Amino acid sequence: MTILVIGATGRVGRHVVDQLLKRDARVRVLTRDRAKAGFPAEVEVVQGDLLDIDALRAAFSGISTLFLLNAVTGDEFTQAIITLNVAREAGVDRVVYLSVFGAERAVNVPHFAVKSGAERMLEQMGFGATILRPTYFIDNEVMVKDVILQHGVYPMPIGGKGVAMVDTRDIAEVAAIELIRRDSAAGELPNETINLVGPDTLTGEDVARIWSDVLGRRVVYGGDDPSGFEQTMATFMPQWMAYEMRIMAERYVSDGMVPEDGDRERLTTLLGRPLHTYRETAASIVAV
Numbered sequence: 001m002t003i004l005v006i007g008a009t010g011r012v013g014r015h016v017v018d019q020l021l022k023r024d025a026r027v028r029v030l031t032r033d034r035a036k037a038g039f040p041a042e043v044e045v046v047q048g049d050l051l052d053i054d055a056l057r058a059a060f061s062g063i064s065t066l067f068l069l070n071a072v073t074g075d076e077f078t079q080a081i082i083t084l085n086v087a088r089e090a091g092v093d094r095v096v097y098l099s100v101f102g103a104e105r106a107v108n109v110p111h112f113a114v115k116s117g118a119e120r121m122l123e124q125m126g127f128g129a130t131i132l133r134p135t136y137f138i139d140n141e142v143m144v145k146d147v148i149l150q151h152g153v154y155p156m157p158i159g160g161k162g163v164a165m166v167d168t169r170d171i172a173e174v175a176a177i178e179l180i181r182r183d184s185a186a187g188e189l190p191n192e193t194i195n196l197v198g199p200d201t202l203t204g205e206d207v208a209r210i211w212s213d214v215l216g217r218r219v220v221y222g223g224d225d226p227s228g229f230e231q232t233m234a235t236f237m238p239q240w241m242a243y244e245m246r247i248m249a250e251r252y253v254s255d256g257m258v259p260e261d262g263d264r265e266r267l268t269t270l271l272g273r274p275l276h277t278y279r280e281t282a283a284s285i286v287a288v
Helices: 009-024 054-061 076-089 110-124 138-151 169-182 202-217 227-233 238-256 263-271 278-287
Strands: 002-006 026-031 045-047 062-066 094-098 128-134 193-198
Touching: 002 009, 002 076, 009 026, 009 169, 026 054, 045 054, 054 062, 054 076, 062 076, 062 138, 076 110, 094 110, 110 128, 110 238, 128 169, 128 263, 138 278, 169 193, 169 263, 193 263, 202 278, 227 238
Parallel strands: 002 026, 002 062, 026 045, 062 094, 094 128, 128 193
Antiparallel strands: none
């Protein structure tokens, strides 16, 4: 059967498509702009968005397995619930859903609360689902590289509890493995939740030290106060989103994102290789 990938044009989604193609899966994507999608010829493209019911129905026609990644938007919850309703209407009962680490705890962070709600829907309405719960994406550091490289400051207020940042390539490969497993299963599989974490649990000071080593000069941690971070984010994203990022950062400081026992071992067994490290990404950013 064909696997539908929603959220295919982002950093994680493109890797998911690539990983599925490597495994000889048939892939369909839903995208707002067919001309800008840029996928290989073998990928089937349906044009539309998650509030376009006709496009959703067309995308789900003949589909049994879904990868769902909702972008952080003001109407993310509506998009998620409508998409899952249309999937259910189409008879799609095999889902890999990209949630977030600790979704049920950070209830004041809007996109965490959204994902917790979507998880409940998947559980209560008869879907067979793998819930993927990634921590902070290592790849996010591209957004703050100029501050690091030009000013010698690591500006993300991630605190001292530690965040086990994860590489999007690892997220995508686990997603593809789970999609293939569910798609090829002869019958219904039990629901599962997988925490997607990185190999190192890093504090703000730890990250600053890594950058200092990679650059060969001192980089300092900007501290736990998120007010400056919010102001910086608001220069290139909507104010509501910058505020949401601030609330999320406050959660990093208060709670961290610390793996549970066995999380890392489960991932390395599933992937058959070590997890990508933060230092790899820092080095690649510097090398560009």
